[in-house]
Amino acid sequence: MKNIFTKIIQPQRRFRPFTWDVIIMILLVILLVFGSILNPVFLTAFNFSLMLPNIGEILLIAMPMTLLIIAGEIDLSVASIVGLSGVTFGLLYERGLNIWLAAFLGVIVGVLCGAVNGILVARVGLGSLAVTIATLALFRGFATAAMGNKSVTDFPESWTNFGYSTIGKTFLPQTYPLIIFFIILFGILTHLSIFGRRTFAIGQSVEAARFAAISVLNHKIILFILTGAMSGVAGVIYVLRISTAQYDNAMGLELSVIATALLGGVSIFGGVGTIWGVAAAAVLFGSLEALFNLQAVSPNIFTITTGTLLIGSVMIPLLLGRINRFRIDRIRENEKNAK
Secondary structure, three states: OHHHHHHHHHHHHHOOOOOHHHHHHHHHHHHHHHHHHHOOOOOOHHHHHHHHHHHHHHHHHHHHHHHHHHOOOOOOOHHHHHHHHHHHHHHHHHOOOOHHHHHHHHHHHHHHHHHHHHHHHHHOOOOHHHHHHHHHHHHHHHHHHHHOOOOEOOOOHHHHHHHHOEOOOOOOEOOHHHHHHHHHHHHHHHHOOHHHHHHHHHHHOHHHHHHOOOOHHHHHHHHHHHHHHHHHHHHHHHHHHHOOEOOOOOOOHHHHHHHHHHHOOOOOOOOOOOHHHHHHHHHHHHHHHHHHHHOOOOHHHHHHHHHHHHHHHHHHHHHHHHHHHHHHHHHHHHHHHHO
16 A cells, blocks of 8 residues: 555655746746846835835736636736726815725726626626726826826825835835735635635646536636736825826826736736735746846836847747646656556
């Protein structure tokens, strides 16, 4: 019995698959070391206090977006939800509503937008790409109609300090305890819960998930609602960070969010991804942009570098998958010969 047990567990001990999210973390460490050598300001608290707020909203939205892409769907309307939630928050506060209630209702708008996307995709049966391209324009149109060309800027100083100030004399923005909480929460939800396992199952095979008694349609609606809710939270934080609520807040942010998820190792085909890889990818993007700014490198070079990394994030995992399969086949062949 002992020999049989040893044969079963030894291949698992010997085999350690190469994964893209681990590579991203290694690249991040290399970038931090290289950047500190290249520019002494790069690893200073001041530089990180400027860099981290710029990726805060990306981190917030990328967490549920990771789950959504793992399940085989996508949401291109997140930036418009950020804008609409921020406009709701700003207008309600301007009209005398308690600021806490205004912020809460801004998040609720995000939840409702996510529910609309989820129902159209899961219940009506439309493709998420087509639906969220349409709602991208729809939600931004609502924000424009509600706000027009004006903006709301008269927010309490204590609230705007939360949006852009740091904790004491540290480099950590005041928003980051909340952001770190959500990263940990989504990490647990994705990798240590039944909900996460069901999400991976749906992404790997919808039919198999249905045979396993998983309510695929309801599950996808929940994922869209989570994405909308976190976009609503990001909308309120975005307004506080720039101290302005206007219709074009976060324009184009959806591209940064999706790029971060893909660079973090989430497969666009579904079924693969980690929260930790996506978080590392967001910090990698922010650090790279900060280093380029310090070195006065053209924004075009940053765009080219980002595009190259994204191509690599799609191609390299496929290569790693082949390498891992080859290693598994070699282990099985050696075990067969040993018998």
